[in-house]
Amino acid sequence: MSNNQERLKTPHSIRHDHLIIKSMISPNARVLDIGCGDGALLELLREEKNVDGRGIEINQKNVNHAVAKGLSVIQGDADSDLINYPDNSFDYAVLSLTIQATKNPRLVLEQLLRIADYAIVSFPNFGHWKIRWQILAFGRMPVTDKLPEQWYDTPNIHFCTVKDFATLCKTINTKVEEAISINGYGKELSDDIPLFIHNLLGRESVFLLSKNK
């Protein structure tokens, strides 16, 4: 998932989904970032929101980088290591551009909401019109600049659309507090725009979820 994050990242700038995630997190919160890469988001949250942040990352090189920056990051796997965390030990559990690379996205999502009060998930939207167009026009799995791997070597094994993700949230009885998408021009689609527009125009989406009490 880390290679994938590298590619999705705009060089020399803060990732757009990170900015949206930052806006959803309240200051001084306890945050667990799963698939945190080299800790870019945790660093941003530490500097600007004074959060108590922790990270899990599968790629050891990234972990070493993050720890050298003074971040609390451990090497681990979202699919297998989340069970170690106690219930409600964080305010937010973040999964940024990682869920599509997990083996069992539903289980991971349920774990996030067990560990934290809120889960924030960002993911590439496979319902975006360009991707629909590629399949329709060429009859082949889409390859874009943001998702450059061929179907046989992509780490992204569980793609979904905005609609699919919203359905999963309903299935596991989770409340969607907010959904923001980024369109092909880097503009944000806000929460009050109907979900089917997000699904059509959103390149990436960020969902803020809470436990449905």
Added chain:
Amino acid sequence: MTSHPKNRDQLIGQSEEEVLNKDTSADLKRNKSSDEAIYRHAITKSETKTFENTELKLESGATLSPFTIAYESYGTLNADKTNAILVCHALTGDQYAASKHPVTGKEGWWEILVGPGKPIDTDKYFVLCTNVIGGCMGSTGPASINPKTGNVYGLDFPVITIGDMVNAQVHLIDSLGIDQLFSVIGGSMGGMQVLQWASKYSERVFSAIPIATAARHSSQNIAFHEVGRQAVMADPEWKSGRYLEEKTNPRKGLAVARMAAHITYLSDEALHSKFGRNLQEREKITFGFDADFQVESYLRHQGFRFVDRFDANSYLYITRAMDYFDLFAEHDGILAGAFKDTKTRFCVVSFTSDWLFPSRASRQIVHALTANAANVSFVDIASEKGHDAFLLDEPEMISAIRGFISAGAKQKGLSASAPKKVSS
């Protein structure tokens, strides 16, 4: 008593009261050469502290009194006494982490990490390294005099544990008026002490860095230690542990113990790349039992160099302490119990080729810490050097520790500049 460390004999029993013996003080040297590589030493003090009227209650039920702790300190304790870092040494280590060894003359065993401008910055922190109880470089151990008999303890010395070593350190920290250590760091057996500190005295440990270690000694590790102990005891010069009085020295047994142990500190890859099957100063094999191979010659050298600076009975006692270490058992088999509600920041470090304290042992510690939602970093460093990697120049280890310590200093509000001297 042919070749015991002279210095050890001098150190033992030298302090009668709670006094500070300043052997080498104010050793701040600046190399004035215009060369950019300016090498400086930290302000180093070699001290011993004897606790005359204090009983050290041991986990075995026995007590040790009086007891002496020999230690080195580097740098200056700040006015608030908040900048102390305790460095814990490994099985055959000692207090000379960043100062010249009095017996071998070699530089400190952890100068890659400890010194001015190093990750454990002696310009900024007050760094302590104590010789463990049971050791042979000045702290009370089996070669010390038993006050009850007036003779050397030998095997009358009580069996000590990692917990006892740490409790002795607690007495020293108390006597220095330090409430909370900014950090406790150590590798191998030093890492066990770190875990013990963090488990038993978590409120006194702001941050903990256990390196290449485990929360309990494995069966395989106990087995290797037993080989070492049996080698010592099989040496006729060991004399049931009374060799100091008998004026003998089980050099051969201790050397064999060291040779066997040394193999476990390296890795197959490290031995292969260092020696392969290369022959030692000869063209072909001799069809005899001389050291034909370089690796044999190397091990013999390691073994015989070791006996000049280490006491055979200390080796027995300290290996035993490691064998007995089991933080799982102390918490009904659940390691997470050892770190319940801990506020300590942790940085766990392991090495991929370490088969003595493998990465999975560190991972167990990390899982136990995450089960407490503890603040933990974990780096598993890719290295071919085996267990000994923690003593070597491993850039990723060094940068991880540097990052972890400076982030901790920032959180604790320790100033970036050197602390002002406390008037003493």
